[in-house]
Amino acid sequence: MAMSGVLRPGLVQIRVLDMAAALIHYRDRLGLDVVTTGADGRVYFKAYDEFDHHSIVLREAEEPGMDYMAFKVESEKALDEFARKLRDYGAEVSDVPAGEQPGVGRRVSFMTPTGHRFDLYATADLSKDGPMVDNPDIWRSEPRGMRIIRFDHCLVYGDDIDGTAKMFVDVLGFKLSEMALAPDGTTPIAIFLTCGMKAHDVAFVRYEGKGKFHHASFRLESWNDVGHAADIMTRYDMSVDIGPTRHGITRGHTIYFFDPSGNRNEVFSGGYEYYPDEPVRKWTYDSAGKAIFYYERALNERFMTVVT
Amino acid sequence: MDGAHNIEVDDGGSFPCAPERNVLLAMERCGVAAIPIGCRNGGCGFCLVQVTSGKYRTGPMSRRHVSKDSSEAGYALACRVYPDSDLSMRRATQAERLEGSIGPAEPPSGYGNRK
Numbered sequence: 001m002a003m004s005g006v007l008r009p010g011l012v013q014i015r016v017l018d019m020a021a022a023l024i025h026y027r028d029r030l031g032l033d034v035v036t037t038g039a040d041g042r043v044y045f046k047a048y049d050e051f052d053h054h055s056i057v058l059r060e061a062e063e064p065g066m067d068y069m070a071f072k073v074e075s076e077k078a079l080d081e082f083a084r085k086l087r088d089y090g091a092e093v094s095d096v097p098a099g100e101q102p103g104v105g106r107r108v109s110f111m112t113p114t115g116h117r118f119d120l121y122a123t124a125d126l127s128k129d130g131p132m133v134d135n136p137d138i139w140r141s142e143p144r145g146m147r148i149i150r151f152d153h154c155l156v157y158g159d160d161i162d163g164t165a166k167m168f169v170d171v172l173g174f175k176l177s178e179m180a181l182a183p184d185g186t187t188p189i190a191i192f193l194t195c196g197m198k199a200h201d202v203a204f205v206r207y208e209g210k211g212k213f214h215h216a217s218f219r220l221e222s223w224n225d226v227g228h229a230a231d232i233m234t235r236y237d238m239s240v241d242i243g244p245t246r247h248g249i250t251r252g253h254t255i256y257f258f259d260p261s262g263n264r265n266e267v268f269s270g271g272y273e274y275y276p277d278e279p280v281r282k283w284t285y286d287s288a289g290k291a292i293f294y295y296e297r298a299l300n301e302r303f304m305t306v307v308t
Numbered sequence: 309m310d311g312a313h314n315i316e317v318d319d320g321g322s323f324p325c326a327p328e329r330n331v332l333l334a335m336e337r338c339g340v341a342a343i344p345i346g347c348r349n350g351g352c353g354f355c356l357v358q359v360t361s362g363k364y365r366t367g368p369m370s371r372r373h374v375s376k377d378s379s380e381a382g383y384a385l386a387c388r389v390y391p392d393s394d395l396s397m398r399r400a401t402q403a404e405r406l407e408g409s410i411g412p413a414e415p416p417s418g419y420g421n422r423k
Contacts, residue, residue, distance in 0.1 A: 017350055017368035062371035064351040239348035262351015262370065306346040306354060308370070 003074075005082075005173045006195040009153055009202070010072035010121065011054060011104070012216050014263055015061040015308075019043060021260035022058050029232055030218065030265070031145025032056060033129060036102055044102065047148045047218065048139055051130040053103025055151040056216075064261040064308040066213035069154045069202065070107060070119035071172075071195065079122040083108040085171045098123070112167060114158025115210025120172075146229040152219040152268055153200055157207035157307050164204055165191045174201070177274050178249050180283040180291050182206075189288075192249060199250035199271040212307040215256060215264035222269055226253045229267045233257055241302055246294040247271075249283065256303065263308050313391040317342035317357070318398040325391050330367070331357075332387040343399055348387045355386040356405050362395035373405075 016022040023043065026032050032045040035054045044054040052072070059067060073079050086093045086108070096107035096119065105123030112118060132140060158164065165188070168174040177199055180190040192200040205214065220226055226244050233240050233255070241264060243255030252271040258264055283291035289298040312324035315331055320342025325334035332355050335342055346354025353373030359382045366379070367388040374383050383400065 017370065021368075064370055241347075258347040258349050258351070260349050261368070262347030262349040264347070302346060302354075306352040308347070308351045 003196055005078060006071045006073050006120070008072055008196055009151060010052065010070045010124070011057060011101075012069045012151060012154055013042075013057040013059060013067040014213075014216060014259075015063060015065050015067060015261070016058050016259065016263070017060070017062070017064060017261040019058065019060045022060075025238075025259050026056065026058065027145075029145050029236060029238065030148050031143055032148060035127065038102065042101075046127055046129070047150045048129075048143050049131050049149040050151070051126055052124040053127050054101070057101060064213075064259075064263045065211075066116070066154065066156065066216070066263075066308075068109065068117040068119050069156075069216075070121055071201075072124065073120050073122050076105075076122045079106075079108055079120055082120050082172065086110050086167075089167065089171050091167065091171075103127075112158070113160035113163030114156065114204060116156050116158060116164070117211075146218070146232055146267055147220060147225050148218040148267070149221055150219050152217040152266075153198070153202055154216050155203040155205065155214040157205045157212035157214050158210050159206065159208060161188065161191050161204040161206050165193060168193050168202070175274070175276050176280050177278070178281040178283075180249065180288055181285060183285045185284060189285075190249075190291075194274050197273050197275065199252070199274050207307070213263060214307050215266045217266035217268045220267050220269040223253045226255060226267060226269055230255055241306070242293065242296075242300055245296060248287070248291040248294040249281075251294075261308070262306075264306070313362075314394045315391065316394070316396045318360075318396075320399065325395075327391060329390070330387050331364075331389040331391065331395070331397075332385075335386070343386045346387075350385050350388045353385065353405055356400035357384060357386045357389070357397040358382045358400060359384060359389065359395055359397045363392040364395060365390045365392060 035044040037043050043058045045056040046054045092111040094109045098106040103125040107119040107121040109119045174193040177194045178192040179188045182189045190205045192203045195201050239258040241256035250271040252268045312326045315325045316322040323338040323340045344354045346352035350369040369385045369388045
C-alpha cells in the first residue's frame with residue numbers, strides 16, 4: 001500500500017476570544033458546517049467534503065492561538081507503535097482518552113522541540129453529512145461561503161525547527177518536500193513536510209520563542225474559488241493579510257486573512273503532487289520573497305512576524 | 309465625519325474616528341501610518357498603545373498582550389479601542405510589545421526578522 005503510518009492532517013483545535021464572532025467567521029464566511037457544541041463550550045466544525053466527524057475545533061480562551069493539530073494514522077496498532085517510538089525518542093508523550101472530543105477515539109499527544117503540541121489518533125466516527133458514496137453527487141447540498149473542501153495544513157513558528165523536523169521525519173515518517181534557507185545557504189529557516197502526496201501537510205518557520213501559531217489552511221477547489229473567497233472578504237470587511245496571490249513554495253494559490261481573534265487563516269488551491277522519491281526543493285535567501293509570494297517577489301513584514 | 313472623535317498619536321499624527329469604529333481601522337482608512345498594523349483583530353499585539361487621555365471602550369483582546377493590570381494603566385490594542393471622546397495615545401515601545409510574548413525580547417531571525 002502506497003500510504004501508511006500517518007495518513008493526513010485530521011483536525012486542529014484553535015483558541016478564540018469571542019465564540020459568537022468566531023461562529024460568524026468560520027460558519028458563515030468560510031462556510032464550514034457546525035457539527036456540535038460540547039458541554040464545555042467547544043464548537044466542532046467540518047467542511048462539506050470531509051468524511052470524518054469534524055476537523056476544526058474552536059475553544060474560547062483569553063489568548064488566541066493553536067492548542068494542537070492532530071494527524072490521523074492508519075490503525076490503532078500504528079498508533080501504539082508511534083506512541084512507543086515517540087517515547088523511545090525522548091518526546092513528552094501523554095494519552096488522551098477516547099471521547100475527549102465527540103466522535104474521535106483515543107489520542108496520543110506529544111510535544112515538539114518548538115513547543116507545539118501535536119496529537120495522533122486512528123479512529124473517528126464517519127459524519128452523517130460526509131460526502132456521498134453511492135452514485136455520489138459532488139455534494140449533498142451546495143457549499144456555502146468560501147466553499148471550503150477540507151482542512152489542509154498548519155504552519156507554526158518556533159525556535160528549534162531542526163529538532164521538530166527531525167522528529168517528524170525520523171519518528172513519524174514524514175518527508176521533507178521543500179525548504180527555505182538562511183543567508184548561510186545551509187540553515188533552514190522554513191521547513192515543509194508531507195505525510196502523503198500533497199506538497200505539505202505541516203510547516204515550521206524559525207522564530208524566537210516557542211509554540212507560536214502562524215496559520216491554519218483550508219483547501220478550495222480552484223483559483224476561481226480563491227477569487228470568490230476574496231470577494232467575500234471585501235464584502236464583509238474581513239481583515240486580509242495578503243492575496244490573492246501564489247506561493248513559489250508548493251505553487252499553491254492563496255489568500256492569508258485573520259479570524260476575529262487574530263488567528264491567521266489561509267484559503268489555498270492547487271499545489272503540486274508530491275511523490276516520496278522526489279528530491280527536496282530549496283530556496284536561497286535571495287529568493288525568499290518569490291518562495292513565499294511568487295507574484296509580489298517580496299515578503300511582507302506582517303506575514304513574517306504576526307503570530308498568535 | 310459626524311460625531312467622530314480626534315485621535316492624536318504621539319509623533320504619529322492625528323485622524324478622525326467614529327465611536328463605532330476601532331482606532332486602528334480608522335487610522336488605516338485615513339492613510340495614516342502612526343501605529344503598526346498586524347492582525348487587526350485583537351490577537352497579535354502589534355498595535356499595542358497606551359492611551360494617555362480620553363474615554364474609550366475596548367473589545368476582546370489577547371490577555372497575553374494586555375493583562376488586567378496593563379489595561380488599567382491605559383494599555384490597549386488599537387484595533388480594539390472605540391473612542392467616546394477625543395483620545396491621545398502613544399505607540400508602545402518594542403520592549404513593551406514583546407513583554408507579553410513568549411521568549412526573550414530579541415528580534416527574531418530569519419523569516420521572523422523585524423528589520
